[in-house]
Amino acid sequence: MHYSKSHATWVGFFVFLGIGALFFLALQVSNLSSFDHGDGYRLVARFENIGGLKVRSPVTVSGVRIGRVSAIDYDKKTYQAVVEMKINPTYDTLPADTSAGIYTSGLLGEQYIGLEPGGAEEYLQNGDQFEYTQSALVLEEIIGQFLFSKADELKKTDEADSQ
């Protein structure tokens, strides 16, 4: 029932430790410390195929993350995927003819949008759309193309042999 001063000190230490652990989890383990997705300007890109891109996937230039994908929608008129991304306002000097492509980090890693800056004088503004985009590579399609081209090659060499 009675508590001593040392008990109070230990309780204070315990609460401090617990709250410190919560801060550690929030800052070191999760993404609170990295770029806040609340602000930033908006850019839109249209892709034929976005593969495994997700909301919150990173947007990078030369491998450095400058923003995140904020929304993904499907345009039923043009049959294209519409990807909306929020870019950190510090990086507001993307040329107007910048192209956007969907790449994969590593063989099995997550997919991200890589931006390739162009040479235009003007910069992309809030709400602008990318002119040039490159869709995600779908592994099955590549393998399929490879097999077909291989089969064609074999057929040609067979024909050449029989002649």
Next chain:
Amino acid sequence: MNGIFRFLGETVLQIFEKLGRGSYFLVLMLGGVPEVLKRPGLLIAQVYSVGVLTVALITISGLFVGMVLGLQGYTILSDFGAEQTLGVMVAASLVRELGPVVSALLFAGRAGSALTAEIGLMKATEQLSGMEMMAVDPVKRIVAPRFFAGMLSMPLLAAVFSMIGVLGGHGVGVGMLGVDDGAFWSQMQASLDVREDILNGIIKSVVFGFVVTWIAVFEGYDCLATSEGVSRATTRTVVHSAFAVLALDFLLTALMFGDF
């Protein structure tokens, strides 16, 4: 035949009776909030015995659980050449599941059983009735501080468990097995979300703390006032707590991370 039905009926009625008494007891305990606020010393003494004394157990268990996760995760992930994602695996499983669940189970074993035994023994030695005779409400004076101390300690203990576990996994993965330090943290930070993962883990531990402490103090207060009654109540606390935590964990996981 008649006997079977009577047995079944009596069992069901007993369960409902106990649930009813437990809920009424919870309301009485919540009525003890002003008493606890008026005498913070009661709460501090209980946070010491319920929380501080459990920290050592939580720290050591968390360290070993994290280390085992690091070791097992590395063995499996390196088969796919994906040992870079070890940090994600260790942190996600600790923050989402193992942190709240294992620390709640340890808490039930270490602190919950002690609470039941303490309150049960007070009842068996008629200390509680003695307090009532002196017009001191034992629910407000004895039980409520213990209940709130447990509820306060549990999320903090779960956070400590997760933190130490992540550090343990880091020690094994990066220190012993040679996973890249930067990839360990950056992949973890990229995949774990504050609201989705950390906050949901905290919510889980708050719920578990509530349930485990509630069971513990209620079993103590409700036990038969004999030495055998106290021992049975203590056993029931651990068994029911473990059961409630694991069942609730499934429900909460389905609600938080399921797609429905």
